[in-house]
Amino acid sequence: MILQDTIVALATPSGAGAIAVIRVSGKNAIKVAEEVFESVKGKKLTKQKTHTLHLGHIVDGDRVIDQVLTSLFKGPNSYTGEDTVEISCHGSTFIQQQIIQLLLRKGCKMAQAGEFTMRAFLNGKLDLSQAEAVADLIASDNEASHQIAMQQMRGGFSSEIAKLREELLNFASLIELELDFSEEDVEFADRTQFRELIQRIEFVLKRLIDSFAVGNVIKNGIPVAIVGEPNVGKSTLLNALLNEERAIVSEIAGTTRDTIEDELVIDGIGFRFIDTAGIRETKDVVESIGIQKTFEKIEAAQVVIYLIDGGKLNESTLEKIKVEVEKLKNQYPLKPLLVVCNKRDLLSEEQITSCQTYIPELLFMSAKEKEGVEGLKDSLLSFVNTGALRNNETIVTNTRHYDALLKALEEIEKVKWGLQTNISADLMAIDIRQALYYFGEITGQVSNDELLGNIFANFCIGK
Incomplete structure (x- = not known):
C-alpha cells in the first residue's frame, strides 16, 4: 500500500440503484477530478473551498458520461486526512464503471479493502480501535450492536484506555528515572500513589474483560437451540417467534431432518434461533444425521429451549421429562435452559398446576395460537445483561482487544505483586513496559504492517 497514490473506489454497495458514490482520495484527488469534471458554472475544482458541492458533468474528451454532484473535502479536514x-452519479452499473475506469486512466489506483480508513488511521484522524469500530458500525444489524459501535467510534473505549496508559506511563518514567540514580537509593515514584493506580487499572481492566461476554453476544447474536422430541411444535415455535412460515410444519414426526436457522431482534438484541431435528431413537439414516447435528447445535448454542408437548402430558411422561431436563442441566451446566410446554390450549388450569409440581420452572405457551410468545421473549432477554448497555458503559466486542486486555492485566498483576514484595525497580520496569505495550496495541500506538493488514483486510472496498 503506497500512501502517495491517489486511490478510487465505489463507496456505495455494488449494483444498480438511484445514485452511486465514487470516492477519490490522495494528493492528486482534486487535480484528477478536475480533469474529468465540467462544472455547469465553469468553476475549477482546484480553486474551490473545502466542503463545497458542485453540479456538473463527468466527461471523457467530447463524450459526456453523466451529470453528477461533486463533493470537495480538502485535507486535513477530510475523513482520510x-x-x-x-x-455522486446515477446508479447505473455501466455509469459507475465508466467513471471509475476513466479515473484509473487519469492515474488513480483502485483502493484496497479498508484503505480509506487505514489512511484515516495513519494520518491521525482515528486511532486503531476507532477504525475497527467503523467496520463494526457497517456490520451492525440491531440497535445494541449499533450503539456499541458508535460509542467505540466516538472514542469512548480509546479514551478510557489512553487515560490509564498515560497515568501508567507517568509512573513508568519515574521508575525509569530511579534506575539512573540506582547507586543513590532514591525513590521518585510515590509507592502509595502507585499502588492506588495499579488497583484502579486492575479494576478497570477486569470490568472491560468481563464486559466481553456481553459484548460478544450483542455483536454476533445469541444462538438459541430449540430442542425436544419429534412433533412437539419446534418448527411451529420458530415460525411463531419469527412471525413467518420459516420452517415446514406437519403432523409427521421427524419432518425436520436438518437444522433451520433464522435471526430475530428482541428489544435491540439479536437472537439466532436454531430449529433442530427431534430427538428420538430411529433407524432412518438421514434422520439420525439430523439428530446428531441437534447435539452439535446444543454445544454451539448459548441458550437452550427444551420444548415439550402439552397434549401428551401425564405422570409417566412428566417423570421422563424431568429426567431429560436434569440430564441436559448436568450435560450443559453453564448453558441457560428454558423448559417450555407447548400446546397450552390443550391443558386445564388443574393440569398446569400439576405439571409445575414436577417442573417448577416450566413455561407454558401455544406456538400455534401465538399465546405466551412475548413471555418467552422476556425470558430470553433476562439472560442478557443489558445494564451496561443502558448505562452507556464501555463494552468490549473485539476479540483482539479482549486478548490485549487479558495480557495487560497479567502484566499489571505482576507489577502489583512486585509492589507487595518490594522487588527491584529494574524488574518492575520490565512488567510496566509490557503492560504499556499491550495498552498501545489496542489504540494503535504500537502496531506493525501485519497487524494493520489483518485488521483492514476485513473491511469492504471503498471504506
Whole structure:
C-alpha cells in the first residue's frame, strides 16, 4: 500500500440503484477530478473551498458520461486526512464503471479493502480501535450492536484506555528515572500513589474483560437451540417467534431432518434461533444425521429451549421429562435452559398446576395460537445483561482487544505483586513496559504492517 497514490473506489454497495458514490482520495484527488469534471458554472475544482458541492458533468474528451454532484473535502479536514472528492452519479452499473475506469486512466489506483480508513488511521484522524469500530458500525444489524459501535467510534473505549496508559506511563518514567540514580537509593515514584493506580487499572481492566461476554453476544447474536422430541411444535415455535412460515410444519414426526436457522431482534438484541431435528431413537439414516447435528447445535448454542408437548402430558411422561431436563442441566451446566410446554390450549388450569409440581420452572405457551410468545421473549432477554448497555458503559466486542486486555492485566498483576514484595525497580520496569505495550496495541500506538493488514483486510472496498 503506497500512501502517495491517489486511490478510487465505489463507496456505495455494488449494483444498480438511484445514485452511486465514487470516492477519490490522495494528493492528486482534486487535480484528477478536475480533469474529468465540467462544472455547469465553469468553476475549477482546484480553486474551490473545502466542503463545497458542485453540479456538473463527468466527461471523457467530447463524450459526456453523466451529470453528477461533486463533493470537495480538502485535507486535513477530510475523513482520510487527505484531499478527497466524492462523485455522486446515477446508479447505473455501466455509469459507475465508466467513471471509475476513466479515473484509473487519469492515474488513480483502485483502493484496497479498508484503505480509506487505514489512511484515516495513519494520518491521525482515528486511532486503531476507532477504525475497527467503523467496520463494526457497517456490520451492525440491531440497535445494541449499533450503539456499541458508535460509542467505540466516538472514542469512548480509546479514551478510557489512553487515560490509564498515560497515568501508567507517568509512573513508568519515574521508575525509569530511579534506575539512573540506582547507586543513590532514591525513590521518585510515590509507592502509595502507585499502588492506588495499579488497583484502579486492575479494576478497570477486569470490568472491560468481563464486559466481553456481553459484548460478544450483542455483536454476533445469541444462538438459541430449540430442542425436544419429534412433533412437539419446534418448527411451529420458530415460525411463531419469527412471525413467518420459516420452517415446514406437519403432523409427521421427524419432518425436520436438518437444522433451520433464522435471526430475530428482541428489544435491540439479536437472537439466532436454531430449529433442530427431534430427538428420538430411529433407524432412518438421514434422520439420525439430523439428530446428531441437534447435539452439535446444543454445544454451539448459548441458550437452550427444551420444548415439550402439552397434549401428551401425564405422570409417566412428566417423570421422563424431568429426567431429560436434569440430564441436559448436568450435560450443559453453564448453558441457560428454558423448559417450555407447548400446546397450552390443550391443558386445564388443574393440569398446569400439576405439571409445575414436577417442573417448577416450566413455561407454558401455544406456538400455534401465538399465546405466551412475548413471555418467552422476556425470558430470553433476562439472560442478557443489558445494564451496561443502558448505562452507556464501555463494552468490549473485539476479540483482539479482549486478548490485549487479558495480557495487560497479567502484566499489571505482576507489577502489583512486585509492589507487595518490594522487588527491584529494574524488574518492575520490565512488567510496566509490557503492560504499556499491550495498552498501545489496542489504540494503535504500537502496531506493525501485519497487524494493520489483518485488521483492514476485513473491511469492504471503498471504506
